[in-house]
Amino acid sequence: MIVNKTEKILQIKEVSVDFDLSGKTLRAVDNVSLDIYSGEIFGLVGESGSGKSTLATAILNLVSSPGQITHGEILYNGKDVLSLSDEELRKYRWKDVAMVFQAAQNAMNPVIRIRDQVLDTYYAHSKGAEKQILDKAAELMEYVRLDPDRVLNSYAHELSGGMKQRAIIALSLILDPKVLILDEPTTALDVITQAYIIEILQKIHKDLGITMIFLTHDVSIVAKVADRVGVMYAGQIVEVGSVRDIFYNPLHPYTYGLIHAAPSLIDDISNRRAIPGSPPDLINPPPGCRFNPRCDQCIGICREAHPSLVEVSEGHMVACLKYNEKVVNL
Numbered sequence: 001m002i003v004n005k006t007e008k009i010l011q012i013k014e015v016s017v018d019f020d021l022s023g024k025t026l027r028a029v030d031n032v033s034l035d036i037y038s039g040e041i042f043g044l045v046g047e048s049g050s051g052k053s054t055l056a057t058a059i060l061n062l063v064s065s066p067g068q069i070t071h072g073e074i075l076y077n078g079k080d081v082l083s084l085s086d087e088e089l090r091k092y093r094w095k096d097v098a099m100v101f102q103a104a105q106n107a108m109n110p111v112i113r114i115r116d117q118v119l120d121t122y123y124a125h126s127k128g129a130e131k132q133i134l135d136k137a138a139e140l141m142e143y144v145r146l147d148p149d150r151v152l153n154s155y156a157h158e159l160s161g162g163m164k165q166r167a168i169i170a171l172s173l174i175l176d177p178k179v180l181i182l183d184e185p186t187t188a189l190d191v192i193t194q195a196y197i198i199e200i201l202q203k204i205h206k207d208l209g210i211t212m213i214f215l216t217h218d219v220s221i222v223a224k225v226a227d228r229v230g231v232m233y234a235g236q237i238v239e240v241g242s243v244r245d246i247f248y249n250p251l252h253p254y255t256y257g258l259i260h261a262a263p264s265l266i267d268d269i270s271n272r273r274a275i276p277g278s279p280p281d282l283i284n285p286p287p288g289c290r291f292n293p294r295c296d297q298c299i300g301i302c303r304e305a306h307p308s309l310v311e312v313s314e315g316h317m318v319a320c321l322k323y324n325e326k327v328v329n330l
């Protein structure tokens with residue numbers, strides 16, 4: 001797949017999302033700016049609670065109470081997503097940008113057959129003849145290597161976890177979205193099924209030219225599939241770069257820690273190093289760099305000054321005071 005680095009299909013500009021929790025504000029996404037290029041696979045990695053899912057729901061303008069997008073702009077092909085009418089939003093979701101939610105298998109409707117879930121989804125976002133929609137659903141089921149007759153006539157509980165996940169991926173493609181967001185698409189599946197689903201997603205990407213955003217805490221998946229990677233920590237983007245930049249030349253101590261904490265089957269487990277401590281409470285994050293309490297390279301200024309995201313080489317950006325010019329020159 002050729003990535004067109006000049007065509008930004010999504011532009012996320014200084015977006016913040018707050019959750020109002022009994023008078024206290026939890027900022028789950030803090031001033032995030034990110035461009036997604038047409039045709040790429042973008043991997044967004046970070047520990048649980050770093051804000052990946054919240055950012056994805058913001059892209060769909062689907063943040064629900066007590067959450068709210070409190071700042072910023074999201075553009076899809078230049079169109080302002082946050083000011084779309086309800087009708088425009090219905091079309092935008094699924095037709096322009098579709099999302100496979102985390103643990104979506106468990107959220108399938110247990111009392112209707114998959115074929116009816118396909119039709120319900122389709123009619124919630126568009127119009128069409130039933131036969132045509134079901135023919136297309138059958139094609140997509142075959143595409144994800146499921147038996148269309150069997151699956152379309154099944155209830156969710158009649159399918160294995162891996163089959164349900166593939167059925168949901170097929171369903172997410174029913175309205176030909178241009179961008180597909182996958183939130184932990186392989187979590188809770190065994191490693192063989194994980195590899196199978198990743199292979200199917202890579203084929204979908206190659207054949208359909210669809211832009212994909214993978215949200216995951218599993219850096220090994222991202223290393224395998226992504227063109228570019230964004231690293232999130234405590235609601236902020238701390239590093240963005242090509243997969244090569246991130247895995248061969250990680251600049252942020254958190255990125256380095258995340259990569260070196262990941263278990264590998266071929267590597268000696270004793271080489272793995274867990275990142276000490278845990279992510280901060282987002283209601284009351286530490287001043288300065290949010291990673292400073294866990295960072296082995298922390299210097300005094302890191303507890304006071306907030307690092308901004310700076311470009312250190314083409315397309316490789318990092319938010320660490322070591323790379324902020326004024327601080328480096330101190």
Ligand SMILES: Nc1ncnc2c1ncn2[C@@H]1O[C@H](COP(=O)(O)OP(=O)(O)OP(=O)(O)O)[C@@H](O)[C@H]1O
Nearest residue numbers: 019028046047048049050051052053054055066282
């Ligand atoms: N509906 C909600 N109400 C209150 N707080 C929320 C809500 N949804 C998310 N949060 C908070 O926002 C922060 C970011 O959560 P989010 O689910 O976006 O992270 P994540 O990186 O996707 O993690 P995970 O992979 O575990 O879902 C967390 O502190 C979480 O507790």
